[in-house]
Amino acid sequence: MKQANLTEVAKLAGVSISTASRILNSADGTIPISENTRQKVLSAAKQLGYVPSAAARILRMGASRTIGVLGTSAEFFRYIGTYGGHSFANESMSGLMDAALRHGYHVTLLTGLKETEGLLQDLGVIDGLLVLNHDLSKYPDPVALLDAFAKPIVYVFDYPSQSVYSAPDDSGGAKLAVEQLLKAGHRDIGFVRKAEFKALFDRRQKGWADAMQAAGITPRPEWLIELPDSSELRTLPPITAAICTNQGTFQRFHSQVQALGLRVPDDISILTFAHKSSPVEELNASRVVVSVADIVAHGVTTLIHLIEGDGKVNLSRLFAYEYKPGITLGTLT
C-alpha cells in the first residue's frame, strides 16, 4: 500500500492542493477557511491515511527540527548503554537527550562516518551539527571541510579557534590538579597520558606544564610519562606525584605502579582527570571532575539557539573542574 500524498487527498476532498495544504497545517490560523471545506479535507486525509512527506516539507521549508551528532569515532555509539562501561558515551547521551527533549528536537546519531572528505556527503537531514570530541585531525583539511557546512556547528569537548564550543577548561583543571599536589607538599609532579585523544590530552598536558612553570618548577622531560599500549612500565622517573589524564590512564598507571612494588599514596600520590560518574569514583581516587552531561547539554542548547537564530546567545563556554579528594593523594611533609 503506497502512502497517499497531498494531491490525492485534495482530489478526494474536491479542493485544490493549496487548500488541502493549508488545512492540514492548521498552524497558520491567520488564513480563514470555511468549516465545510475543512471537514472534507480532514476526513479525506483520515480516510487515505495521509502522512506528509517529511523530505518534501523539509526541502521546501529548510528546517527539520533535527540535530545530527558526530561521535568521537565510528565506534562511539556502540558504547552507549553498556552498563558500567563507557562513562563518557553514557554521560554524553544523558545530557544530549535531556537538552534535545527540552527543545523538542529529534536527534540523529550519525553512524556512517566516512573517514575522508566524504564526511559531509551523508549527514542526513539535519539543521545543525554537534561534534562530540571527534578527531578532526585525520581529515586532509578539517577547517575547510567543516567551513563548507553552511549550517550551525557546535564543538563539544574541543575548541577549534573561530568556532562555537562547549568544553571543559582543561588548562584550568590541570592548574587545579597541580595546586592540590603543591599544597600537599609535592614539587616533582609527573604527567601521565596515552596516545589517544591527542588534542584533548595535549591541552591537559600544557595546563600541567604551565602551572608548574607558574610555581617556579620546570618539569623535567622524563616527568612526562606516555603509557605504552601493551607493554609494561619498567621504571618510574624520580617523581613523588603524578597527574593522569583520564580514568583509563589512571587505572593502568595505578596498577603498574603497584606492580613495580610502590605503594599509593605512600610512595607516590596520584590525581586524575575524571568524569562525574566514572568508575574512578568507586576506586575513590583523588580527582578533578567535570560534568560531561552538563557540557553536552549546553552544547545542544547553544546549537539550537544558533539554528533558531536567537541573537542573544552566550556562545562558547568553558566549564570549570572541581577537585574531589580521595585516597590516592598523600601529604608530603
Add this chain to the structure above:
Amino acid sequence: MKQANLTEVAKLAGVSISTASRILNSADGTIPISENTRQKVLSAAKQLGYVPSAAARILRMGASRTIGVLGTSAEFFRYIGTYGGHSFANESMSGLMDAALRHGYHVTLLTGLKETEGLLQDLGVIDGLLVLNHDLSKYPDPVALLDAFAKPIVYVFDYPSQSVYSAPDDSGGAKLAVEQLLKAGHRDIGFVRKAEFKALFDRRQKGWADAMQAAGITPRPEWLIELPDSSELRTLPPITAAICTNQGTFQRFHSQVQALGLRVPDDISILTFAHKSSPVEELNASRVVVSVADIVAHGVTTLIHLIEGDGKVNLSRLFAYEYKPGITLGTLT
C-alpha cells in the same frame, strides 16, 4: 554564507546540471564521463564547498538510510546513559546502535511524541520505524494509526497481531519461573505487578496463570498482588512464593515484605523477571532473564531487511528467558 547547490557548481564548471550530478555521484560507474569534465566539476564543487541537500536527494530517491525509534514514552530517551540507572534504556541503546552501525544506518531518536493522532506528523525523514514497547493503547485507534504509515515497522518488546516483532517470550518466561518454584516445592505462588507497562505485564501474568493451571493449581484471586504506587502493603496473602514482574517491582516488594517482618527466602521465596544487566544482579535475586540488547538488535536487523526488501527474512521472533538462581529462592521441604 549560503550553501552552494548543484546549479551553481554546474555553472562554475561550465557544464549542465545533469553532468554535474552524475560526476558528483560517481557511484554509477556505468556512464562514461570525460576526464576533463570530471576534473572541472570536482574542482568547482570543492571551490564552492558543495554539500548535497539530503532532503532533495531523499525526496527524489525515496530512501534516507535512517531509521526512527519511538521510545516507551516521551521521557524514555532521557534515561539513556544515566549511570547505574535505567537498564532497559541502556541495554536497548546498546543493541540498537550495534545493529545500526553494522548496517550503516543512521538512527533518529524520535523525541517529539504527540500524544494524539498527530504522532505520524513528525517522524522526520526515516525509512522505517522501530517501536520500542511504546504504549499504543493511549491513542484513539492505534492500529489504524500505524497502518497509515506506509513504511516498514518493527515492534520490540511488544507483539501486536498482524505485525512484525522482536520480543521476549513472556509467557514462556512465566512458565519457567513457575516451574522453578514448583520444583522447589511451592504450590501457593503469587504474582506481583504494578500498573505500568500494562500489555507487557498482562502477558507475564497470563503466563503465570496458565502455568499454574497446567500444574493443576488454580491461583486464588488474592494471589495476584498489585503494588500500590505510594502506600505500603498492609498484609500478604497466604503464599509461600511470589513472582515479580520486573526489577522495580521486585525491589519494592522485597523491601515491603521485610517491613512486614518476613524473611526472604525463609518465609517467602521471590523470583523476578529481569534484564541481563539490571541491578537485581547485585542483589543476587533469583530471576528469569533475557537480553534486551539482543532483542532490540534483532528488531533493527529485521527492520533494515524489511526496508531493503530482502525477502528471505525470518520475520518475527520470540526470545526465550533463562533461569538464573539467586539467594531469594528457598526450598520448601
Add this chain to the structure above:
DNA sequence: CTGAAAGCGCTTACAG
C-alpha cells in the same frame, strides 16, 4: 475563502 503556479535541490530516463 480558494486556486494556479512557482520553486525548494536533486536524479534519471530520454534524446541527441
Add this chain to the structure above:
DNA sequence: CTGAAAGCGCTTACAG
C-alpha cells in the same frame, strides 16, 4: 560523452 526536461511532495506568495 552531454544536456533539456520531468518530477519527487510539499508551501506560499499572488491573484482572484
